Amino acid sequence: MNVSGADEMEKVVATPEIMLKKFDAARFLLISVSVVFLVVMLALPLFTVIFVSFRQGWHVYKNAVTDFYTLKALQLTVISTVAAVAANTFFGVFAAWLITKFSFRGKKILVTAIDIPFAISPVIAGLIFIFMFGRIGWAYPLLSKFNIDIVFAVPGIVMAVIFVTIPFVARELIPVLNSQGKDEEEAAALMGASGFTIFRRITLPNIKWALMYGVILCTARAMGEFGAVSVLSGHLRGKTNTLPLHVEILYNEYKYTESFAVSSILVLLAIVILIARNVVEHKGRKGNEA
Amino acid sequence: MRGINKSFGNFKASNDTNLCVEKGRLVGLLGPSGSGKTTILRIIAGLEIPDSGDIMINGKRVNDMNAGSRGIGFVFQNYALFRYMSVFENVAFGLRVKKESEAAIKKRVSELMSLVGLDGFEKRFPSQLSGGQRQRVAFARAIAPNPQILLLDEPFAAIDAKVRQELRKWLRNTIGVLGITSVFVTHDQDEAVEVADEIVVINAGHVEQKGSPVDIYKHPATPFVARFIGHSDAMENAASFKGFEAARDFAEAIVRPEFVRVEKRGLLEDYVASAEEGVVEDISFRGDNMEIKVRVSRVLLTANYSLEKPGLSVGEKVSVLIRRIYVFDGDRTEILENENLRENTVFI
Numbered sequence: 001m002n003v004s005g006a007d008e009m010e011k012v013v014a015t016p017e018i019m020l021k022k023f024d025a026a027r028f029l030l031i032s033v034s035v036v037f038l039v040v041m042l043a044l045p046l047f048t049v050i051f052v053s054f055r056q057g058w059h060v061y062k063n064a065v066t067d068f069y070t071l072k073a074l075q076l077t078v079i080s081t082v083a084a085v086a087a088n089t090f091f092g093v094f095a096a097w098l099i100t101k102f103s104f105r106g107k108k109i110l111v112t113a114i115d116i117p118f119a120i121s122p123v124i125a126g127l128i129f130i131f132m133f134g135r136i137g138w139a140y141p142l143l144s145k146f147n148i149d150i151v152f153a154v155p156g157i158v159m160a161v162i163f164v165t166i167p168f169v170a171r172e173l174i175p176v177l178n179s180q181g182k183d184e185e186e187a188a189a190l191m192g193a194s195g196f197t198i199f200r201r202i203t204l205p206n207i208k209w210a211l212m213y214g215v216i217l218c219t220a221r222a223m224g225e226f227g228a229v230s231v232l233s234g235h236l237r238g239k240t241n242t243l244p245l246h247v248e249i250l251y252n253e254y255k256y257t258e259s260f261a262v263s264s265i266l267v268l269l270a271i272v273i274l275i276a277r278n279v280v281e282h283k284g285r286k287g288n289e290a
Numbered sequence: 291m292r293g294i295n296k297s298f299g300n301f302k303a304s305n306d307t308n309l310c311v312e313k314g315r316l317v318g319l320l321g322p323s324g325s326g327k328t329t330i331l332r333i334i335a336g337l338e339i340p341d342s343g344d345i346m347i348n349g350k351r352v353n354d355m356n357a358g359s360r361g362i363g364f365v366f367q368n369y370a371l372f373r374y375m376s377v378f379e380n381v382a383f384g385l386r387v388k389k390e391s392e393a394a395i396k397k398r399v400s401e402l403m404s405l406v407g408l409d410g411f412e413k414r415f416p417s418q419l420s421g422g423q424r425q426r427v428a429f430a431r432a433i434a435p436n437p438q439i440l441l442l443d444e445p446f447a448a449i450d451a452k453v454r455q456e457l458r459k460w461l462r463n464t465i466g467v468l469g470i471t472s473v474f475v476t477h478d479q480d481e482a483v484e485v486a487d488e489i490v491v492i493n494a495g496h497v498e499q500k501g502s503p504v505d506i507y508k509h510p511a512t513p514f515v516a517r518f519i520g521h522s523d524a525m526e527n528a529a530s531f532k533g534f535e536a537a538r539d540f541a542e543a544i545v546r547p548e549f550v551r552v553e554k555r556g557l558l559e560d561y562v563a564s565a566e567e568g569v570v571e572d573i574s575f576r577g578d579n580m581e582i583k584v585r586v587s588r589v590l591l592t593a594n595y596s597l598e599k600p601g602l603s604v605g606e607k608v609s610v611l612i613r614r615i616y617v618f619d620g621d622r623t624e625i626l627e628n629e630n631l632r633e634n635t636v637f638i
Contacts, residue, residue: 183370186337191384191435192358201383205374 049267052260064250064261072238073246074265076154080229080242081222084161088218092169093211097203099170100177101185111174117166125163126231129156152234157242160228165218172214176207209284216277223269307343307497309490311439311473316465318486319475322518326495327475328367331441334473335362347438358387363432363470365442369424371416377403377427378412384435402430405464422453429461433470440465442474446481458485479519483507491515509625513542513618522546523591528615530587533564533628540617540624549614550593552582554600558609564630568610570602586610 053061064070098104099111117125133139133150143150150156184206188198204211226244233240235249243266250259307330311317319327332338334345336357345352352360372380381402385395403409406426416424425445432440445461446454462485465472476482482489483503491498491506491514498518499511510516528534528543537543551558558565571590572583580595582602591610595602602608615626 183366183368184372186357187364187366187370187431188372188383188387190335190337190357190362190364191387191431193383193387197387201375202372 046267049260049263052257053264056257060257061261061264064255064258065265067258069237069241070243070246070262070265073241073243073262076157076241077223077243079154080158080161080225081219083158084165084222085215085218087162088165088169089211089215091166092171092173092214092218093207095170096173096177096207097199099174101182114167114170117164122160122164122225122227122229123231126160126228129159129163129228129232151232152236152240154240156232157229157240160232161222161225164225164228165222168218168221169211169214172210172217173207176210177203180206209280212280213277213284216273216280220270220273223273224266307492307495309497309500311471313471314469316462316472316485316487317474318482318489319473319492320479320482320489320518321477321492321498323477325492327477327492328443329495330492331364331443331473331475334439335364335441336360337364361435361438363435363437363440365425365428365432365440365445367444367447369416369428369448371424371427371431373416375415376412377408377414377416377419380416380427381430381434383431388435398434399430402434406430420453421449422457425449425457429464433468438471440470440472442472444475444477446476446478454481461485491518493518510616510623512621512623516544516616516618516623520546520548521592522616523589525589525591525615527588528617531612531615532566533630534612534615534626536626536629537615537617540619540622542619543615543617543626545591545612545615547581547592547594549612550584550591551611551613552584552593552595552602553609553611554602555607555609558611561609561611561631564611564628566610566612568608570604570606570608573602573604584608584610 053064095110095114099107130151131137133143133156135151137151148155150159184202185198188202193201224244225242226248229242230245230248233242233245235241235245237246237249241249243262247259247262247266250262307326309330319330321327329338333340336352336355340353347360372383375383378399381399382395385398390398399412400409403412406429408423408426408430411419411423411427416427419427425448429442429445432442442461446457449457458481474485476485486503488500489503489506490500493514499506499515501509506515507519510519516522522544523546525531525537525543525545528540529536529538531537534543552568552570555567566586568584568586568591570582571585573595574581576594579597580602582593582595584591584593591612593610611628611631613628613631617624617626
């Protein structure tokens with residue numbers, strides 16, 4: 001009895017160590033696979049962008065980046081991004097509020113509809129607008145009467161970017177609003193607070209980090225949008241070119257260095273956004289703990 | 291306030307509910323989970339809209355008045371404190387909405403903080419408070435704008451047992467001091483008995499009985515109330531028990547532990563005409579007494595047994611005296627005394 005008892009004791013003590021060793025091996029394997037994958041798929045390409053941009057020296061880089069058409073493209077990218085973020089923040093907050101605080105017929109359809117842009121290829125999104133507002137589109141006669149250009153013009157680009165970024169803000173907010181329930185809002189309403197006061201003083205503080213996170217993701221996506229914009233833009237340099245389109249044009253003209261230099265602007269913006277995202281995530285977590 | 295009268299037709303959660311609360315009373319809505327107590331509370335508050343029926347406060351119909359203007363303070367089950375506001379701002383919220391002056395707000399909040407015993411906690415955030423403290427903040431926040439009625443939804447559910455005891459007493463005293471008409475919801479009968487002036491037993495969205503705790507306990511109006519309040523055992527074939535022949539006119543019967551007396555065999559010889567024979571099936575220690583499960587013919591009864599009395603053991607044959615049972619037939623409820631026992635006492 002005693003002996004077998006001691007044996008069992010040993011087993012019990014030994015098991016965690018064996019487990020740990022197994023874990024060590026698994027951990028090593030997982031880490032190496034991740035590192036190799038990320039280096040090949042992410043770090044190398046990014047490094048290449050920077051490397052190639054500066055290959056012909058600072059001067060060429062500076063010229064490419066400060067080129068008139070590059071600046072114009074940057075301007076359009078900023079405009080369409082700001083417009084898309086503004087529109088989708090507004091819509092996202094309202095949709096999320098509506099979906100989580102009220103029950104109504106067709107709610108599930110609305111929730112699904114918000115996700116459509118995730119599922120549809122951006123090229124198709126672009127084509128949809130061509131078929132709506134282009135020369136072959138049903139709305140074209142009406143639009144041409146009032147001299148409104150949508151396709152191959154800035155409004156079309158803005159609409160395309162809005163379309164592909166619809167889900168980001170709403171998607172971030174819905175789970176947060178759901179998990180927080182309606183109690184706090186009801187408590188405020190019982191004390192006579194108006195709808196707007198409730199939103200400003202109760203709901204907004206509760207969702208602010210999720211909202212900022214959604215805005216940041218939305219911004220990142222809006223800046224990089226290529227497919228839908230490509231269909232709608234018409235590639236008019238200095239007029240309807242966004243940065244990603246400008247990169248492609250330069251590339252097609254065999255101006256590799258310039259094309260990579262312009263890309264590096266996008267990389268830089270992406271890094272800024274990533275930093276902002278991490279800050280928001282960190283603060284949001286702290287905010288939740290407090 | 292004269293009263294709240296509500297009636298709803300075909301409403302699942304509240305089925306033709308009528309309820310009237312007198313000014314200054316502390317009323318407990320007691321019922322099992324899912325019986326519609328919270329719904330009633332939310333309807334009074336204006337958070338739910340009744341399909342039909344009237345809600346009156348102070349003789350004024352408030353159905354079409356929105357929740358904010360009814361003058362109601364509400365303490366939520368999980369308190370629903372504003373997590374991004376300090377305790378001070380939480381309590382001050384209702385006053386700020388009313389656009390009170392900063393000085394008045396400061397005065398009122400500090401008044402309330404001493405009332406709830408949380409002086410010096412003004413700058414804390416809800417997450418930095420214990421459950422009991424949060425509950426008191428929620429209470430202070432609800433009464434800050436001087437509501438006509440205070441509603442509390444399961445106010446003690448989220449608090450551990452020991453603190454709950456203290457809080458019950460505290461809440462009762464505080465509400466007594468303030469004299470504010472209050473309605474609280476609970477599924478815990480001890481809580482209802484201890485805190486409320488008046489208990490309203492709710493079942494399936496329906497008011498079963500309304501009365502003082504003693505009244506409800508002693509004179510249950512419906513089978514549901516008799517079964518729900520206190521511990522009770524169902525008695526099959528109650529008419530076969532000595533002294534309860536009258537029970538044959540009723541479909542069902544229940545008995546409560548306090549009306550069952552268990553003694554060592556032979557000790558109840560004075561009550562031959564009314565005492566039964568039983569076998570002890572289970573004994574459990576309840577702190578200040580023993581709970582005995584005893585089987586008499588086919589019925590398992592529960593009885594309390596003093597620790598001072600000679601010890602019993604499982605399987606022992608004992609004498610059992612039943613003094614009183616509750617009998618029902620449909621909606622009819624009656625209390626039956628042991629007839630033989632009454633005669634006996636006359637003879638002695």
